Amino acid sequence: MDIQLLHQPDNAIAHVKLEAGEEIVAQAGAMVAMSGSINSSTTLRKGKGGGIMGGLKRMLAGESLFLSVFRSPVPNSEIWFAPKLMGDLLLYQMQGDEFVVQASSYLASGSNVDIDLGWQGFKSLFSGESIFWLSVSGQGPLLVTSFGAIYEIDVDGEYIVDTGHIVAFEKTLSFKVGKANPSWMGAFLGGEGLVCRFKGKGKLYCQTHNPGSFGLKVGSRLPPR
16 A cells, blocks of 8 residues: 655645555545545444444544445555645554544544544543544554644653644653643633643644634634524
């Protein structure tokens, strides 16, 4: 399998070449175009993060209940994937370690990559923001999307990020959700909202734009229905 990312960072699209017998799993609706030889099907997946419970947890996180599977019976087939929002793509190679991805940022992955809604999601829910994070494990390529450009941060110690700008991070980092300002009044007046305080050593991936803030900004200017 060969994956090339094009038109980064504002209009990124993934060009995937599949050899005979290879398959890739994607979020429903992520496919833009593909070779006529590719077979597509819908699945709830099996194993970790699969089945009915796995699908329901993905739906709880704001994603589709189902996933799409694309399999090539012949060599040199191609398929294109793109995010729903204008933004960037990250190609991350899973090597057996755990990787945490904001649920809305998952786009596609190899068939040996497992996706599950981990405890991070519930921790975020109780913090007051509807953020769910997927626990990703296994071996193979993982495609992650963003709103705006993705930038990488090598954390060594402590690092603070607004919750709306987090795309993904390595599980070697621990985190706590809290307010940006010591006082609630200061946090409210400063407009920063909630932040994640990361500790440890590992890679953190952030996006330049906040989808929630953008939605509120645009929504307030739309005519009433």
